[in-house]
Amino acid sequence: MKHLETSYKTHDGIELYLQAWMPESPKASLLLVHGLGEHSSRYAHLVEKLTEIGVSVFTFDGRGHGKSVKGKPTAYFKSYEDYLKDIDALFGKVKSYVPDVPAFLYGHSMGGGLVAAYVLKYQPKADGVVLSSPAIKEAEGTSQILIALSSVISKYLPKLKALKLDANKVSRIPEEVEKYLNDPLVYTEAIPARTAYEVLQVMRFVQNLGSYFETPLLLIHGSDDGLTNPKGSKLLFKKAKSSDKTLKIFPGGYHELINDLDREEVMDLIVNWIKERT
Template identity: 70%
Template structure:
């Protein structure tokens, strides 16, 4: 197994950290898009699971995240549409680097929302999409006043820290929470106003366009996820016009299903779903 590390310069001049794990003879490829505040190095179990199938896994640290951040990670990006441009460019590079095999896209949390928005906006040629705890719908009971004020706050004070995420909500396993909090590449402070507003814009776009989603899709979400709303996953599954669509809800599951009590069940599900689509 070859592990590669490199960088990619975006259309607006940012340098993003990229890494990939390549089997000797890839049977498929997959681009992985991580979640808010975290980074691409937190998916060892998934990478190993996919590599065993012969899937080449490519991933990157997004804008303001991990090793792509200038200085320390701050989870800041000015436009979710810039993020979609990054995904589009990198997915095309993945397909050209490993040609003539099925290609997949995986997104977790914010990354799941970005992947869903990417599919809806760019209509990529992909063999399938996996969405884990995707950010598609705001939390139930979100204040209308907060939503109304988000736009002007994000314009006037784009880097103002406005939204705190509870790390204890990522997993029911205390050791996983500790690993998350102790990781210097994970951003654990409050999210900047602009980032929060752009994610709100992204979710509204997905909700308005969900009936145009046509790619094969596996959607997984924990029913006790307090960081992204499981109702968003249900909405996309119900509205998508895909003939091949699966929604799996994990009863009592927290936000990071791959690092939670049902991690083996989640990994086995992903393994089997991909396997049937590359053989």
């Protein structure tokens, strides 16, 4: 199996860090989109299981994230539309590198919201979509005044550190929380106002257009996720027109299901779901 590292220049001139793991005779391909504040190398254990069943996995550090930033990550990006263009360009590359096999999309957290929005907006030829703890619905009790203010702050003070996420809600395993907090490529400060506002726009887009979702879909979420609302996954599952759709809520599960107490069961579910569709 080959592990490739390279970079990709976006439509607006940003260099994104890319990596891929390619088995010798791939049976499928997958583009993985990571979550807010983190980076693509945190999925190596899932990648290992996917390559074992012959899936070529391609992934990238998004705008403002991981190795796509010279210096420290900022988690800042100006427009979710730009992020969708990146996903579209890279999914196109995946399909040209590994032609004539089923192609899948995987998105976690903010990446899950972006992948859902990408599928709805671009209608790509994908053979299946896995959304892990996707950001589709804002937290319960989010103030409407705060939401209204967010557009103003985002416009005039886009890089203002506006929203602090609680790292303890990442996993029920203390070592995983420590690993997350001590990783220099993970952004753990408050999220910039523009980024938070753009993620909110992604959520609204998916909420409004979810009924146009027709691609085979696996949705997974933890019932006790304190970072993305499980009701978002339930909403998309209900709205999606996909004839092949599955929703699995893990009781007591926190945000990063592949790094939580049920991780082996979670990864087996993902791997088997993809295997059955290749």
